[in-house]
Amino acid sequence: MYANTPNPPYYAVIFSSIQTIDIKGYNETAGRMLELAARQPGFLGVESARETLGITVSYWKDLESIKSWKENSEHIIAQEKGKQQWYSSFKTRIALVERDYEMM
Amino acid sequence: MYANTPNPPYYAVIFSSIQTIDIKGYNETAGRMLELAARQPGFLGVESARETLGITVSYWKDLESIKSWKENSEHIIAQEKGKQQWYSSFKTRIALVERDYEMM
Numbered sequence A, B: 001m002y003a004n005t006p007n008p009p010y011y012a013v014i015f016s017s018i019q020t021i022d023i024k025g026y027n028e029t030a031g032r033m034l035e036l037a038a039r040q041p042g043f044l045g046v047e048s049a050r051e052t053l054g055i056t057v058s059y060w061k062d063l064e065s066i067k068s069w070k071e072n073s074e075h076i077i078a079q080e081k082g083k084q085q086w087y088s089s090f091k092t093r094i095a096l097v098e099r100d101y102e103m104m
Helices: A026-038 A063-070 A073-086 B026-039 B063-070 B073-086
Strands: A010-019 A043-050 A053-060 A087-103 B010-019 B043-050 B053-060 B087-103
Touching: A010 A063, A010 B010, A010 B087, A026 A043, A026 A073, A043 B053, A053 A063, A053 B043, A053 B053, A063 A073, A073 A087, A087 B010, B010 B063, B026 B043, B026 B073, B053 B063, B063 B073, B073 B087
Parallel strands: none
Antiparallel strands: A010 A053, A010 A087, A043 A053, A043 B043, A087 B087, B010 B053, B010 B087, B043 B053
16 A cells, blocks of 8 residues: 655655546556556555545656656557546656655 | 646655544644645645545645644644544655646
């Protein structure tokens, strides 16, 4: 449930989105992207939740691993579908995690 | 719904949590904290969503504004209630947003 991230520093990609009403095919593609992302070098984990706004935070070793994932060919197709069909809006923020603490 | 953040750099506090079954008083306090946070110097906005896992990302001008908010006396009491009663676990990550892009 929680991403099991290592000690900082590492990167977070904070993806906030609002879906359209036409989410046909979304769940299958989201599941497939999770599977693919998990196999990418530098992938550290992901956390997500959705009410009206959805927030998905994926964690990565460095900027290079984020770039490689963004340029993955199957992921590019999914990103296009997202822009055309599934999301009415989104915002992506790329952030360097400097510190973390927890109660587990 | 989206936090209306300025151009990077700025900071994100990514707070992931799982609640207990005893969330009496949670909503009132969460609403009050939002109200208080919004009045803090350096507060830039907040986004949140909860399924089983809840993710709240608050955005701040700099580390000093995050520190001041963490040390706000009313907020300290709320944090204690969170640890004792409302959250079974949580993880907080403090991250420097270096880049963002959007489709709005």
